[in-house]
Amino acid sequence: MRLSRREFSKLGALGLASRVLPAIGQDGQRKVGYCVIGLGRIADHFMRGVKQGSTSHITGLVSGHRDKAERIAAQYGVPASSIYSYEDMDRMKDNKAIDAVYVALPNSMHAEYTIRSAKAGKHVLCEKPMCVSVSEAEAMIAACKAANVKLMIAYRLHYEPITLKTIQMIRDGALGTVQAIDSANGFNIAHGEWRTTKALAGGGPLMDVGIYSLNAARYLTAEEPVGFTAVVSTIDHDGRFDEVEENTAWTMRFPSGALASCSTTYGGSMPGYYKVFGSKGWLEVGSFGYEGLRLRANFSVGGKGTASMVIDETNPERDPKQFERQADHFTECILQNKTPRTPGEEGLRDMQYMREIYRAAGSVRSKL
Amino acid sequence: MRLSRREFSKLGALGLASRVLPAIGQDGQRKVGYCVIGLGRIADHFMRGVKQGSTSHITGLVSGHRDKAERIAAQYGVPASSIYSYEDMDRMKDNKAIDAVYVALPNSMHAEYTIRSAKAGKHVLCEKPMCVSVSEAEAMIAACKAANVKLMIAYRLHYEPITLKTIQMIRDGALGTVQAIDSANGFNIAHGEWRTTKALAGGGPLMDVGIYSLNAARYLTAEEPVGFTAVVSTIDHDGRFDEVEENTAWTMRFPSGALASCSTTYGGSMPGYYKVFGSKGWLEVGSFGYEGLRLRANFSVGGKGTASMVIDETNPERDPKQFERQADHFTECILQNKTPRTPGEEGLRDMQYMREIYRAAGSVRSKL
Numbered sequence: 001m002r003l004s005r006r007e008f009s010k011l012g013a014l015g016l017a018s019r020v021l022p023a024i025g026q027d028g029q030r031k032v033g034y035c036v037i038g039l040g041r042i043a044d045h046f047m048r049g050v051k052q053g054s055t056s057h058i059t060g061l062v063s064g065h066r067d068k069a070e071r072i073a074a075q076y077g078v079p080a081s082s083i084y085s086y087e088d089m090d091r092m093k094d095n096k097a098i099d100a101v102y103v104a105l106p107n108s109m110h111a112e113y114t115i116r117s118a119k120a121g122k123h124v125l126c127e128k129p130m131c132v133s134v135s136e137a138e139a140m141i142a143a144c145k146a147a148n149v150k151l152m153i154a155y156r157l158h159y160e161p162i163t164l165k166t167i168q169m170i171r172d173g174a175l176g177t178v179q180a181i182d183s184a185n186g187f188n189i190a191h192g193e194w195r196t197t198k199a200l201a202g203g204g205p206l207m208d209v210g211i212y213s214l215n216a217a218r219y220l221t222a223e224e225p226v227g228f229t230a231v232v233s234t235i236d237h238d239g240r241f242d243e244v245e246e247n248t249a250w251t252m253r254f255p256s257g258a259l260a261s262c263s264t265t266y267g268g269s270m271p272g273y274y275k276v277f278g279s280k281g282w283l284e285v286g287s288f289g290y291e292g293l294r295l296r297a298n299f300s301v302g303g304k305g306t307a308s309m310v311i312d313e314t315n316p317e318r319d320p321k322q323f324e325r326q327a328d329h330f331t332e333c334i335l336q337n338k339t340p341r342t343p344g345e346e347g348l349r350d351m352q353y354m355r356e357i358y359r360a361a362g363s364v365r366s367k368l
Numbered sequence: 369m370r371l372s373r374r375e376f377s378k379l380g381a382l383g384l385a386s387r388v389l390p391a392i393g394q395d396g397q398r399k400v401g402y403c404v405i406g407l408g409r410i411a412d413h414f415m416r417g418v419k420q421g422s423t424s425h426i427t428g429l430v431s432g433h434r435d436k437a438e439r440i441a442a443q444y445g446v447p448a449s450s451i452y453s454y455e456d457m458d459r460m461k462d463n464k465a466i467d468a469v470y471v472a473l474p475n476s477m478h479a480e481y482t483i484r485s486a487k488a489g490k491h492v493l494c495e496k497p498m499c500v501s502v503s504e505a506e507a508m509i510a511a512c513k514a515a516n517v518k519l520m521i522a523y524r525l526h527y528e529p530i531t532l533k534t535i536q537m538i539r540d541g542a543l544g545t546v547q548a549i550d551s552a553n554g555f556n557i558a559h560g561e562w563r564t565t566k567a568l569a570g571g572g573p574l575m576d577v578g579i580y581s582l583n584a585a586r587y588l589t590a591e592e593p594v595g596f597t598a599v600v601s602t603i604d605h606d607g608r609f610d611e612v613e614e615n616t617a618w619t620m621r622f623p624s625g626a627l628a629s630c631s632t633t634y635g636g637s638m639p640g641y642y643k644v645f646g647s648k649g650w651l652e653v654g655s656f657g658y659e660g661l662r663l664r665a666n667f668s669v670g671g672k673g674t675a676s677m678v679i680d681e682t683n684p685e686r687d688p689k690q691f692e693r694q695a696d697h698f699t700e701c702i703l704q705n706k707t708p709r710t711p712g713e714e715g716l717r718d719m720q721y722m723r724e725i726y727r728a729a730g731s732v733r734s735k736l
Contacts, residue, residue, distance in 0.1 A: 177603055179638070180615055186547075188647055229599055230597065233621060249548065250629075251597065251619065253601060261552070262629060269650045270548065277638040279556055281637045298637070
């Protein structure tokens with residue numbers, strides 16, 4: 001439903017807009033309503049991002065903690081009737097205010113809640129990693145297709161300006177031929193995080209944060225990797241790594257011959273970054289975080305011995321802007337019936353490559 | 369021969385010091401005389417380093433270009449009788465002014481000229497990579513041992529202050545448990561360099577510049593790697609890479625479980641660096657170059673949530689200071705009969721690990 005600004009003003013004058021009609025954004029577009037499934041840390045970023053934006057709003061919550069959900073519902077103007085438990089969330093199929101869900105649960109629950117949401121007729125924005133196995137990813141894509149709902153994986157950096165500028169620079173040939181990419185991303189994990197429970201996480205830091213390096217190597221080269229080597233290790237025997245590995249280092253070979261060299265850890269301070277090395281120069285982006293991405297680059301413009309271009313640019317936008325941009329994109333896809341730039345198939349590919357990386361490391365991961 | 373400052377002054381007063389006695393350094397130590405074998409770019413850095421220092425001097429040259437050698441001899445005060453050709457350099461055994469040689473030839477010639485120099489009774493400072501095969505490295509060590517001369521491999525960063533500070537910080541536990549190391553080093557090679565001729569270089573960028581990352585991972589961890597994965601590729605079919613590979617990415621696993629993730633190229637701009645990720649923080653050193661090494665670090669001091677230490681420090685010394693320090697060390701070892709900090713065995717280990725990396729990559733390298 002789309003209203004012109006004049007129609008919207010008329011309804012407003014009649015005092016009807018907010019009561020009988022769906023919420024309307026600044027541009028006269030209907031706002032898309034999101035039900036957030038799982039109310040952890042990343043859900044908080046998402047909800048704040050949606051609230052600060054103008055295209056979407058929070059219209060439902062799914063949580064195992066009714067008290068917490070009611071507190072958050074009050075904050076975002078969600079009616080009590082739109083708070084669901086994990087058991088009864090399928091009832092949301094009758095809730096017209098909910099267009100889409102945002103799945104922000106532990107990895108192992110992504111598949112189940114994506115599929116149940118699709119069956120309830122809701123579009124699905126699902127956090128990464130998409131799930132914990134290739135077959136689950138395939139089932140999620142099939143379920144959304146069968147239900148005729150959209151599926152987007154929350155690769156928020158695909159919507160972040162510094163990342164987009166970096167990709168464009170490489171596509172435009174600023175670095176010449178890309179030879180190699182280095183990337184790392186990791187952190188020192190606390191005791192008791194669900195991420196160290198294999199049944200919830202599906203794997204170690206590769207699944208959780210290493211996926212940023214994997215995905216970056218793909219969007220930077222615009223190629224799909226065809227060869228993998230990998231090694232895993234666990235150093236700290238302090239109870240955190242009884243079920244998942246602590247460290248992974250891996251390489252990827254792309255069809256062009258470009259090589260990526262990546263590492264991830266749950267045992268150390270490892271600020272995310274990638275470096276791209278090309279025949280005409282290099283670039284580096286620091287952080288895969290929620291804000292402050294910084295691009296530095298140095299490459300020759302023109303022939304040998306001619307001038308160099310030096311770039312040092314930081315995205316000044318603050319958290320939760322990345323989440324706002326991501327929600328805006330999915331909302332636009334829903335309203336205009338477009339395929340998201342990071343659909344289920346994008347998540348599926350990363351699941352396939354992570355399976356290859358684990359296989360290369362000789363690590364036994366029965367679910368993948 | 370060691371003179372006290374008083375004895376030296378007396379000789380000086382008699383006008384004898386410079387004519388009948390070996391050169392004497394500022395501290396009254398006899399200056400050690402070096403014969404430089406191969407007068408390429410790195411030899412120039414070495415000779416300038418020796419000249420600006422006070423412990424050593426250039427007393428012989430070996431070159432295939434007599435004109436060039438005579439020009440350089442004039443610059444460094446080397447008598448014409450101490451200029452040798454590759455064919456007759458063995459005559460230097462009778463030249464008392466030559467204590468040691470500096471082997472600055474293409475990699476494949478390191479073994480032959482090290483062994484011939486040892487047989488001539490001269491100590492040997494040999495550039496890295498030490499040679500082109502493990503068996504050559506073993507033969508070089510054996511020859512120097514048999515001749516009772518010292519063998520040092522020119523790992524100049526082992527004598528560079530920022531590198532030494534970095535190593536000390538890690539040993540002191542500033543970063544906590546080291547989990548991972550990322551490193552890269554490479555450059556876009558010109559057409560016609562001897563480095564792209566396999567018979568001279570022995571291999572591609574791994575042998576020439578990747579060795580910095582390999583060696584760094586070893587001095588940073590103080591461990592010897594026990595597991596390797598690797599991949600090689602060639603993208604540019606422009607005549608430069610008919611004999612050696614263009615790119616290599618590899619991982620190394622150390623006994624503690626620390627993982628290194630490294631890459632090298634001859635096809636792109638790849639400024640050298642390493643990053644070390646530990647449980648308490650990280651550090652990064654930019655450049656493996658002849659000057660300007662910069663250390664940045666960020667780590668917690670004390671328990672969780674307490675203050676962080678931030679370091680950003682650049683070595684202000686200019687080229688050829690690293691070469692001066694390196695020569696000073698070998699000279700000290702010669703005068704005081706000490707084993708160099710980077711003896712032949714250090715070079716041998718890197719040869720063994722490069723063999724493992726090539727084997728892991730499935731690359732056929734018959735000489736290793």
